[in-house]
Amino acid sequence: MTSGMCVRCGGHIAVPEKETVVREKARQLSDQASYPVIYRMLKGIVLCGVCLDSLPLIGHDICQRCGRDRELQVSIGDEGLCRDCVHGEDGQILVANRSLLRYEKGEKDLLGLFKYRGDERLALYYGTLLAITVQRYYRSMGFTCITTVPLHPQRLQERGFNQVDLLARYLGAAIKIPVRPLLCRTKDTPKLSKQKGRAARHESMREAFVWDGKDMPFAAKILLLDDIYTTGSTLRSCARTIRAHLGPSCEVYSLTIYR
Numbered sequence: 001m002t003s004g005m006c007v008r009c010g011g012h013i014a015v016p017e018k019e020t021v022v023r024e025k026a027r028q029l030s031d032q033a034s035y036p037v038i039y040r041m042l043k044g045i046v047l048c049g050v051c052l053d054s055l056p057l058i059g060h061d062i063c064q065r066c067g068r069d070r071e072l073q074v075s076i077g078d079e080g081l082c083r084d085c086v087h088g089e090d091g092q093i094l095v096a097n098r099s100l101l102r103y104e105k106g107e108k109d110l111l112g113l114f115k116y117r118g119d120e121r122l123a124l125y126y127g128t129l130l131a132i133t134v135q136r137y138y139r140s141m142g143f144t145c146i147t148t149v150p151l152h153p154q155r156l157q158e159r160g161f162n163q164v165d166l167l168a169r170y171l172g173a174a175i176k177i178p179v180r181p182l183l184c185r186t187k188d189t190p191k192l193s194k195q196k197g198r199a200a201r202h203e204s205m206r207e208a209f210v211w212d213g214k215d216m217p218f219a220a221k222i223l224l225l226d227d228i229y230t231t232g233s234t235l236r237s238c239a240r241t242i243r244a245h246l247g248p249s250c251e252v253y254s255l256t257i258y259r
């Protein structure tokens with residue numbers, strides 16, 4: 001029995017073989033309450049058993065702020081923060097970030113395919129991963145809305161779509177939270193590879209966004225969506241703009257596929 005093609009390897013998805021992996025991963029990602037939901041999402045995900053088994057899932061021991069896998073990073077301090085979060089400035093701007101996967105070598109090509117081609121099946125795949133991440137970390141958070149990191153209008157015109165907006169639409173429907181555009185990007189930032197180091201990137205992200213949304217309650221709890229958290233400076237810049245508009249009682253949490 002097969003059910004479509006795996007988005008990672010292109011092989012057929014053999015349901016009986018996949019079942020054992022689905023159960024094992026569902027146990028790994030859930031607690032008792034979230035098991036049935038996560039199980040169902042993993043069962044429906046367009047991956048074969050082998051590819052599901054080899055997903056670089058972030059483990060249980062994470063930095064409580066940025067959601068990074070702590071196996072990869074020696075942590076210091078008692079608050080469960082990684083080195084970057086302990087030393088980082090304006091750490092409170094973003095309450096927390098959570099991601100599902102480590103950004104390993106094989107992941108780049110797949111994300112690139114989605115980013116520049118907007119493949120529908122990949123939108124469904126990544127959207128499901130994000131819905132699983134919400135179940136894993138942000139269940140019963142009562143978010144007011146989901147919003148996305150916008151592209152600069154020029155980039156949007158070149159590409160024709162913002163891949164993160166596709167994901168937001170899927171995620172919003174899956175977890176029943178409205179999607180609201182809140183920001184506009186006023187500065188087109190050079191590609192990551194062209195920038196030298198964290199400080200330069202941080203500097204180039206300053207004031208890159210302006211508020212462009214409708215009214216929101218001041219105590220809004222906002223789920224900010226992007227595909228990847230690298231240094232977090234883009235997400236913090238968005239959060240800073242949102243909080244400058246809504247005030248300090250507003251809370252911004254971020255969610256990305258990769259960390």
Ligand SMILES: [Zn+2]
Nearest residue numbers: 006009048051
């Ligand atoms: Zn596969």
Ligand SMILES: [Zn+2]
Nearest residue numbers: 063066082085
């Ligand atoms: Zn951290």
